[in-house]
Amino acid sequence: MESKEGIDALFLHATEGILVTNAEGLITRINPSAEKLFGYSPGELNGVKIEALVPSRFTHKHENNRANYVHHPHARAMGLGMELFGLKKDGSEFPVEISLSPYKTVEGTFVIAFIVDITLRKEAERNLRNYSEDLERQVKNRTLVLEEAIKELERTQKELDASLAKEKELNEMKSRFVSMASHEFRTPLTTMMSSLSLVSRYNERNDPENHAKHIRKIEKSIVNLTDILNDFLSVSKLEEGKVHxxxxxxxxxxxxxxxxxxxxxxxxxxxxxxxxxxxxxxxxxxxxxxxxxxxxxxxxxxxxxxxxxxxxxxxxxxxxxxxxxxxxxxxxxxxxxxxxxxxxxxxxxxxxxxxxxxxxxxxxxxxxxxxxxxxxxxxxxxxxxxxxxxxxx
Structure with a gap:
């Protein structure tokens, strides 16, 4: 590989695109891989300015960067932190990765550019990014669905708790009603029964004063019973929404x-x-x-x-x-x-x-x-x- 034939073989058969430019930016040599990469015929790019392979929107900036590089040449990757594009003969663009290596001869300063087409890598990165974004959207959507499900469960739980509390309250009301009614109804009914019995006796004895007294007791007991029934009827109507x-x-x-x-x-x-x-x-x-x-x-x-x-x-x-x-x-x-x-x-x-x-x-x-x-x-x-x-x- 130290012979000229070995070096020529390495240059000609390398799968990477390789080209050499002089201080003026003219292409002095280019390998078949680079010619194929940019869509040119053998020898078509010899003597052509390197900016012919750069998209027009980057031409002016590239010329300035190239001039600066000639004054301070050193081996480095080109366009660190930037996305680089090559321009094919048919006008299409493709993403590239370029490394620069300067060298000097008696004829002047030259720069070797190693060019790699990274279209597949960019597509893979784009697919991975799209997949990641899609996955993130799916996770977000699933999270939203889960949050809605949790909220719905919480609402259902609150409704169940409210229903249970309502049922408990109604059961307590029923128990208290039975307890209260057994007492409140018994008292006026007992009074009425007792007074009715006495009314008959006082009537037979021709005792109008006591007769009237027990009639009033019966009337008062009836009023009490009516009040109790009215209260429960009012509560029932209010609960059923029938009162407006x-x-x-x-x-x-x-x-x-x-x-x-x-x-x-x-x-x-x-x-x-x-x-x-x-x-x-x-x-x-x-x-x-x-x-x-x-x-x-x-x-x-x-x-x-x-x-x-x-x-x-x-x-x-x-x-x-x-x-x-x-x-x-x-x-x-x-x-x-x-x-x-x-x-x-x-x-x-x-x-x-x-x-x-x-x-x-x-x-x-x-x-x-x-x-x-x-x-x-x-x-x-x-x-x-x-x-x-x-x-x-």
């Missing part, structure tokens, strides 16, 4: 007078209702819902107030709101119990001996909500309670 707010034009002052008249039969001995009214009389309200609210509040005030006490019914109508409140001077509610008053079946610790379902205030609050209003309570134990309903106009 349907406002109508009413005379509120007259409406409250009518409520007063209807409640007279429930008043205890020497109890009375005092009314206080201020503001406009014609308002837009759901009369049925308001009637149920006031019946509940006034009947509570009657039940929890002593004989010979006043039940106050106030109404204040302004441009902004309608405020109605019921005030009594009865047993009141402890601070501890006040935070639970709107819970179903809750009864104050000082009211267990008084008949009731523990549903009234819960129903009142829900009716008020349907009317876009709210209910507040102020109470002091043994001094009385004020329940206030405020409905925006």
């Amino acid at each position: 707010n349907m406002p109508e034009e009413i005379n509120l002052r007259q409406f409250l007078r009518d409520i007063d008249s209807e409640m007279q039969g429930m008043l205890g001995e020497k109890q009375h209702i005092d009314q206080y009214y201020s503001g406009e009389e014609e308002v837009l309200l759901d009369a049925k819902l308001l009637r149920n609210i006031l019946f509940n509040l006034i009947s509570n005030a009657i039940k929890f107030s002593p004989e010979e006490s006043a039940i106050e019914l106030h109404a204040l109508v302004s441009e902004q709101a309608i405020a109605i409140w019921v005030k009594d001077h009865g047993i009141g509610i402890s601070e501890e119990d006040q935070q639970h008053l709107f819970e179903r079946f809750f009864r104050g610790g000082n009211a267990t001996h008084i008949q009731g379902t523990g549903l009234g205030l819960n129903i009142v609050a829900r009716y008020a909500e349907l009317m876009d209003g709210n209910v507040t309570i102020e109470s002091t134990q043994n001094k009385g309670t004020t329940v206030k309903l405020v409905i925006p106009r």
Whole structure:
């Protein structure tokens, strides 16, 4: 290989493209592999400027770089960190990798360029990059699908938890209803049975005073039973979404007078209702819902107030709101119990001996909500309670 023939064989039969340029950038020698690589016939590139093999957009830059390289020649890879392209005779481009090695002779400075077509490598890199990007997209899509599945599972879990909680609440309601009903129904029914038996005897003895007394007891027991049934009927309708707010034009002052008249039969001995009214009389309200609210509040005030006490019914109508409140001077509610008053079946610790379902205030609050209003309570134990309903106009 040290002979000229050996060196010529290495140059001519190398699979890499090899060409030699002089200081002016003219190709002085090129091997068959390089000629084939660029699509030229044997000898066609001899004496041609090297820029003929460079795409036109890089020609000016290549000339400057070549001039600089001639002044500071050293063996190196060409275009470090850059993508290099060769220009074929037919005008097509292809990616290349080039190494430069300078040498000097008596004829001047020359540069040997070793050129490798890296089209297949670039395609492989591009395919690998595309595969990687595709894989990343698939992973991202799968992750999104998984996240959606997890969210759906979480939603389902929340729905199941809510359903279980609802079912548990309903079961507790059923148990409490059975327990409460067995007690609350038994008392008035027992009273009625006893009074009916005594009514017959007092009638036979011609004792009108005791006869009337037990008739009143029977009437009161019937009212109590009706109240219990009404409470449960109201809860059932609210749960089923059958109760709606349907406002109508009413005379509120007259409406409250009518409520007063209807409640007279429930008043205890020497109890009375005092009314206080201020503001406009014609308002837009759901009369049925308001009637149920006031019946509940006034009947509570009657039940929890002593004989010979006043039940106050106030109404204040302004441009902004309608405020109605019921005030009594009865047993009141402890601070501890006040935070639970709107819970179903809750009864104050000082009211267990008084008949009731523990549903009234819960129903009142829900009716008020349907009317876009709210209910507040102020109470002091043994001094009385004020329940206030405020409905925006």
